[in-house]
Amino acid sequence: MAPTRSEDAPQIVEKTGTLFVDSIFPIQLGIWDIRHFFARHRKDQILASLQATMDQIHTSGFRVEKLEPRIKDGGAFVKFKYTEPTQAEGSDVPLEETPSLEAEIKKRVHEIGGIETWMGNKGGDVWLVRGKPWKEDMRRYAANTVKVYFEGPDIYQETLYALMRPYGQIADITNPVPVPAGTLRFSTVQFSSPRSATRAHNCVHGFTLVDDPAIAGQSSSGKPTRLATVYERKLKWQSAKDWIGGHPRIVGPIVLFLIGTLSYVIFDPIRTIAVQAKVMEWLDYKEFRVIKWLRHNTLDRIPFFRKQDSKSGSPASTGASESLWQDRKEAEHALRSYLHEIPSTIAFVHGPQGSGKTSMLNRALKNANRRTLVIDCEPLNKARSDADVINGLAQQTGYWPVFTWLNNFTNLLDLASVGLIGQKTGLASSVETQLKEILEVVGNALKGVSARHKEIERTKELARNLTEHAEKKKSDVADKTTEVMSHDGRVDALAGSGIIGELGVGDERMTEKDQDGKVKSSSTIRNTIDKAKAVLGANKEAVQKESEATDEPGSDTSKTGWKGNPVTAVQGVVQEVVKDTKQGAEKLLTVTKDQLGLSKQEPESSQSERTYKERTEIDEEIQALPVVVIKNFASKTSLTDELVNVLAEWAAGLADGGVAHVVVMSDNRDNGRRLEKALPTKPLTSIALNDADPASALSFVQDKLRQYGVSSALTKDQMLQIDRLGGRSSDLEALCHKVKNGMPVEMAVEDIITRGVGELRKSAFGEIEDAGSMAWSREQVFFILKSLAKSDELPYYDVLVDFPFKGDEAALRSMEHSELISITTQDGRPSTIRPGKPVYRYVFQKLVNDTIFRSIQDIALNEKAIASAESTIRKCEEELLTLEKIKPLDSGVFSSGATRQRANFLLQKLHEAETKIEKLEASNATLKKNLKLP
Template structure:
């Protein structure tokens, strides 16, 4: 039954005339005029008259389209060879066919009792069916034969092997089929174009009701969409959406080229059908793109969760692998060390045995605090901790703050820190790209997406992953059969402090004014490690203000502090001699031309060494330089003199003759302040801190950035020109940065040209300071003099200003007198 009855006229053809319903038209329809039969073109796959792709029928012939003979989409793979229509017809007329052969399905659908004769079979592989051309008696119509075959299939359905849910269907072809061999896959949507059947007449656009009446017989229709009224697209068209693709295939093959005249219309319309890709409404995608303020944070959170779930276990594994590799290679690296260096260090460690024992004992106690090893640069703190205190420890992780802080940019800082702990993989460069994306999104939506992470969050992530790996390393040796196997992990680590790894944070507070966030996060991380009993932490620092940042992380703990000073003259002498012992034991070289030190020469050097050690001091690095010079044959006096000369040249280059134009804004001290300290320390060795603060050179400096006296002293101490000693928690005295600098200061004062030049600069600044004071006094006196009457109350102020002016002027006169003598020295000395 055809739903709906829309009247229209079928195009005039032999045997068809007058207004007919669709059902009536189907019964009386014959296609086309007599034309010659189409020829088989199995050679190239093209069919139809003159290979045009159209098939025509002779009188008393018609065409059926049989559906569901081939599987869709894979037909070209299963049946790849060209089909010869004459061969298919022979197979159709044969007595036995395989059930897998599509021709057998056609033969079963058209039984032998049917009054038709199949004259041609044209397969449509991409559409899964075939055209069957047949001849029928003159006393019957094609519509009657279609009805009989439909009843037969209804009673005895034919189910193909590849599609058990849909049987064979067939329908009469009403239009003029077009057998194109283009690569167009069937779709459930049909584009129905309305074209003119005659060139002189415009086509009529069919209504949705008419389209429904025409196409509903081929299957369930999901929707019919007409062209918008204001559309300029020609030819006019409409979309017919079927529920099933097989139904759209049947409709397209049966109705393509169908010519009709709708009731009330004067023109004939031809239907031109093609498959159309249905554009599905992307509701989800549209919502995502229209709500970036909600979606972008969700995506960022998802990416963060994905990163944590996937990469964090991998990074934790690499941290543990890094510790394992360091443990396995430590013995090899220790074996390859030079024995010459070890001999001298062993002598040093012998005298610091109590310090070594103190630190080792603290690592065997379950005390949740830090061990801080503090000492000036070159005091041997790193060698003492790593080579002596921790030489028997299996798991040691060293974080060198110098490399992390001196890295360029945030990406470099993250990369260096990750390298220190074995954190892999690290995508520090991605953060730069993410930052640009974040900035672009913020500029367009007004909301920061959060794709990029700042330096602080990435440092915390690296340290947290490292802490998790350290905990696993601490628990790696735990077994179920242990007597304390019933303890929790935290209780087990608290009961076995010897099982915990040791984290050494070297060069802590190195350039503390740069990237202070690194030190803050390292301090917090170290506090979490010791409080959770995950690891012991040892800080190595040369900065005396280490207690401030560490107290913020552990405010209720007392640090185990170890201070390393300079060696005493006796220990320093023993250290230098121990450095020479390997040469003496080795004797002559293999060629016999380079003898070691003889006993007589060694005794002579020892007599000189007592005097030289007092001048050189007990700084470990300076003693090592002295030992190396003695090894190459220099006498102790000559070696020490060269070291002092080199130190004096270093001070002159870095502090006294520094180019003021280069980096002047970065310095917090002036050349005049540095020379003032050199002169005072050279004559007194130790000067009071408050005395320096009250001097005009520090309190009234005219150099930009050096006006803050305390900041200038602290900056010079960081540069190691001086050392500030504390008493009762406050700065007390100032001494040379290292012992050899005391001798270097005296050496600088012995150079008449250097002394005259630097004194001239110092007196020049002092004269300018007094001149500035005079200018201020004169300006105030000018204001007082401009008063209409001179009140007696201002007399004391006027006398004070006049006395100050006179005092400053007398100082300037004295300075200029001294400056004249210095200029004379500079003009005479070379």
């Protein structure tokens, strides 16, 4: 009989579920993680193995419906169906005591041997998904921390811990924090590994539960809470940015330190190499051999370019320069002497514009053949901003890379910092600091230039020695052949056969047995003898005359060349050679090689070799030093005043440290005070250049007019007019341009003087509102102009101690700085005052001869003098009143009469001042009448 179904048995119900299988793929930790690319090749094999494993599980009617890989989280979802018994009515067996489905599946998987992973091992495991997984493909990668959002009442830590702990070790759980309205509250669960976090995220997301109260006896709200999980990266850019913005006092110094370290470690070596490349012309394409070869074989063959080159180097173009340089040989010699000494001070070359400073320097540097770095202050003086000054200096020195924008950025940070915390961050650096940093790198690079130059010279010396050794070896072989001291044994084969032919093995040195008596003269010796005879015969008369005029008893006969006793020695040698003796032949070879041959055919190379051999170690050290040239050394704006001071200190450091020779060029002698201040312990090597003399100036004008295609024939009156301009090159150039444009010489000279008057009115006297800002008063400058209009020069100290200066030396220095006057020195002290330009004397005369202008300035000058005299009178009167009170103390028979003598002196001084006032008042009355003239 078939068994009947019991009414108490549980009913079977079929349900669906989802499993998460972990670790079968690598967990992708970021976009940079490339492990998943390798795992994708085994994707089908791993899923097939997973399907086979799942098919072996039959617990509770377990049946796999679908596999969905979750490669980003390193696992896969398994959708399955299973049967679950339900509780029948009246049953006494509780359903909760039945084994858990998840535990049964885990047990069965372990019995089978585990789940195969991408690494080939059996390390996979299964977890029952309680919520609804979010299968997104965004760039949200696994992390140790999972943020759990609560869509409903908050979940207590105890409940959250019990829910999450099965998936792995938990390091920390945070309580929910207050959030803005409309935002979900959340807790963060920090696991010990990303593997545990991926399990929790894929199994708990979307799970809904009702939490029990944490306090016993407290009723629950009964509202369900849905959990939503997301990965949280440990370091977020937004948090880091907020922290950086909130701690400027900590971040600022750290950033500054990192920038400084980066600049010192990376950029400073690059900048040093860039400066060395500029000084040593590594990147100058004109110095490349290929470019030189191309130019020589292309452009130089075109007549147009040859014409341009010949014009630049023609005598017509250089004649005027040569003429102007006749009076400057002493200055050039002084500069060359400075460049051939160990540097200990600065060479300060000063002179007016057009005086030939640049030409003299170029000559001296060409003669010295030294590495040169040129810094021109003129374009830096025209800079409009701090960044332009820094960029200009960096470009001239080869300093690269330079980040001027960084200073602007730090300035903005300082402004923001002042607004936020009330003080600057200190990141921005001043212009002076940046200039010092640039020049410090340049100074270090110059030290490297010297070292590299020594390496190059040593390499050249080694190559020269190898060449000399090869030439000497070649010469020895030639000498052996010439002296017939060797023979080729293989030639013996021609003399016979058999054993005699086999003995010839090569070049062998002949012995005395092989020699046939006297040595025969070879063709080389005969050619040398004929050459010596021809040379002596052609120059016999000239040599004899010169020998009679220059020879003295006891003169040295060892000197090389064609002069004096060497010729007599050679002639004697030739006579001995004619006798065809062995001794004569050897002497002839020696004389011909050492005296005649090299002295005539290769004089330059021979001289350079002797100079190189005789060069001392000190000369080599000096030759290796670079030359730093600072041109147009002057400060015309407050912006470049810092630059000039920094350059002066830097130049002093280079010269004092023996790093380089420093040549500073300026149009004004007063600029040397900055250098003297920077180098107080050592005097400057001062080299002064003046204007050309009248003869040189006239020659300059004639040469220029000849170049312009204008007749250079000048009349006597025209020469006198040109003489009024003096020797200033700029004024002579202006004259030549005016004559070239069709203006007569007389009119051109007068136009230059008239234009100078207008410029002088503006620069010396200025406008009314500019009078207070000028470094001198109008009375002082007019006194100088009026005096120089009458005399070529004025005694310096006589002008300084008298009215209107009264010891005001700063006013005279300022006039010299503005090139209104020039102050000459004698024995290091100021001596005389002259016009700033030679033409200024006639400009002063023309300005003073203006009746209205002269009257106005004379009246102002007299008023100053009257005020000074009145001040003297008041002081005398006050002292006389004081003497009147103490007169009774100095009266009597035995009195010294000191008060009476002092009173007489004061009365005399008072009388002189009063007389001066009367004369000046009368002069002013006359001058005021001149103002009524049209």
